[in-house]
Amino acid sequence: MRLQNAALGAAGLAAFLTLGEALPRIGLVKEAYFPPTSRIARAFADELADGTFWTALGDTLTGWALGLVIAASAGIVIGVIVSVVPYLREATASTIEFLRPIPSVALIPLAVLLYGSELRSVLLLVVYASFWQVLIQTLYGVQDVDPVADETARSYGLGTWARIRHVLWPTALPYVMTGVRLAAAVALILAITGELVMGAPGLGARIAVAQNSQAVPEMYALIVVTGILGLLINVGARTVERRALAWHQSVRGEVAV
Amino acid sequence: MRRLLVTLAAGALMVTASACGSSGDPEASDSGSSSDGTTTVKLGLIPIVDVAPVYLGQKKGFYSKHGLKLDISTASGGAAIVPGVASGQFPFGFSNVTSLLIAQASGVPIKAVSNGIASTGVQSKDFAGIAVKKGSSVKSAKDLEGKKVAINTLKNINESAVRESVRKAGGDPDKVKFVELAFDQMPAALDGGQVDAACAVEPALATIKSQGGQVIASPLVDVAANTTVALYFTSTRYQQQHPDLVKKFQEATAESLAYADAHPDEARRIITTYTKIPASVLAQVTLPKWPAEPNKASIEALAKLGEEDGFFKKTPDVDALLP
Missing domain, CATH: 3.40.190.10 (Periplasmic binding protein-like II)
Structure with a gap:
């Protein structure tokens, strides 16, 4: 079953790449603006051989990782506090709903004003965008706590901390993990967008330079890199999620079949 | 769970460490x-x-x-x-x-x-130019009336300059339809016919010229010598x-x-x-x-x-x- 899936996936990718090679070759799209796969692959190989590419990749991953860690920790802590402290949820609900839909990209002028075009301005965007993903999921997760389980814990004399640890956290964890997985993807998008628009060092800035330089194959090669990064991050996040929730029925069910 | 967190933290550290040298600023420091x-x-x-x-x-x-x-x-x-x-x-x-x-x-x-x-101050030999596609009916800045012209930023230097080119050629700049488009996208937009003309700078201008595009005016030369x-x-x-x-x-x-x-x-x-x-x-x-x-x-x-x-x-x- 698994082998068949992998084979199908590879076949799909191969078809996609062949299409990318064929369309410009037969002239359906102009080669100058959409280079064939082989030309992009050559630019991709050139990138991999270039030391500055790796520092740019490192910059992007730093922004992504730091941003995600900050956003996830803040989202979880604030989410639990907001849900546990009486009346806080009601008091903050409208503010959260107001702030949450503000696109991070709209904060670019603010980020530039505060930090110029460097890592901190990218972090601002990344943290703002991914924080809400984690916070909202944490809030929902905590809300999902079984009142009977909570009451039982209370009647057994468990304190606030012990109830958070043994009742609230296991219930909320699957939600939190979903939030972190979404946040990981959003963080990557925002890290690259921030670099692309503001020029902070990283893959995004490299894409912008390639664009401004009319270096079309190089630009697509870098875009492919961001796609691969996104794929790896998604696979990684799913693995982490599966391992963290190995005890949970949603994951156990999957494995038992 | 604990082992997982340790792995994650180690991973984050590694990423940070590997990125010690930043591609933007080798020795970043404020003006000290x-x-x-x-x-x-x-x-x-x-x-x-x-x-x-x-x-x-x-x-x-x-x-x-x-x-x-x-x-x-x-x-x-x-x-x-x-x-x-x-x-x-x-x-x-x-x-x-x-x-x-x-x-x-x-x-x-x-x-x-x-x-x-x-x-450069030389007509048609400047680093910026209003370019049209090969074989376009637009032959001068005056012909831009009623046409779609791509500029990189609306209400900025290139709009001023293109309007001046149109004015100098005896046209009415208010009749030109300006659309905002990044320089690097101009060659493709021009080629695909999404715009009738583009006010491009190098190296996009070189790409347009290499595809047979014609420079019909040099707006920055029209502004002043x-x-x-x-x-x-x-x-x-x-x-x-x-x-x-x-x-x-x-x-x-x-x-x-x-x-x-x-x-x-x-x-x-x-x-x-x-x-x-x-x-x-x-x-x-x-x-x-x-x-x-x-x-x-x-x-x-x-x-x-x-x-x-x-x-x-x-x-x-x-x-x-x-x-």
Whole structure:
């Protein structure tokens, strides 16, 4: 079953790449603006051989990782506090709903004003965008706590901390993990967008330079890199999620079949 | 769960460690003096052909000769640089004249310190041009009436300049339909017929020409003879606090501009170090002029055009802006 899936996936990718090679070759799209796969692959190989590419990749991953860690920790802590402290949820609900839909990209002028075009301005965007993903999921997760389980814990004399640890956290964890997985993807998008628009060092800035330089194959090669990064991050996040929730029925069910 | 967290933390650490060297700023620090008397100053610019003299001057040691070490922060558009300089993120920045006039007219405390680039002053042989597709019925700037013209930023220098070209050719600039499009997308848009003409700069202009496109007007040449297009600038606060550093930057930049202007081949070569312009395109690129001094008459002309076109909140003070 698994082998068949992998084979199908590879076949799909191969078809996609062949299409990318064929369309410009037969002239359906102009080669100058959409280079064939082989030309992009050559630019991709050139990138991999270039030391500055790796520092740019490192910059992007730093922004992504730091941003995600900050956003996830803040989202979880604030989410639990907001849900546990009486009346806080009601008091903050409208503010959260107001702030949450503000696109991070709209904060670019603010980020530039505060930090110029460097890592901190990218972090601002990344943290703002991914924080809400984690916070909202944490809030929902905590809300999902079984009142009977909570009451039982209370009647057994468990304190606030012990109830958070043994009742609230296991219930909320699957939600939190979903939030972190979404946040990981959003963080990557925002890290690259921030670099692309503001020029902070990283893959995004490299894409912008390639664009401004009319270096079309190089630009697509870098875009492919961001796609691969996104794929790896998604696979990684799913693995982490599966391992963290190995005890949970949603994951156990999957494995038992 | 605990092991997982440890793995995650280790992973994050590794990523951070591997990224110790940043691609943007090798030795990032604020403008602090080091023991040997050199001061590191940040300069915000867009990595395009225009700023080659700064990179060349850095390589030739013109800045270190004046006791300056440039820490170049790249931005993707001029829009990020003016607020960055105004808020003190970078002491120096590079921006086009109309953007600076707009900022000055809105009360942003900035001051030009040095010339940036100038047009070549030669019709059809400038680094910027209004280009049309091969075989287009648009033959002159007057024909742009009723046509869709791509410019990189609405209500900025290129709109002023294109409107002036149309006006000079006897057309009505209000009848031109301007659409905003990044320079790098202009060749494809022109080729695909999404726009009838595009006001492009190098290297996009070279790409358009290589595909048979025709330059029908040189808008920056129409504005004035030898138009000053962009300037290096600082904030008025920085100028008051560090007049000595501003003076050093001025002298080193003037030297770099003169050198680049006199050595176009070296300028062309340095461009390959900070852009990805393919060699075949770079050979076709028309370089701008890099005079050491800004041309005040052309800046006044741009201020007048911007005023006519309604870009400013109040009349900008050209004398207060210029060094």
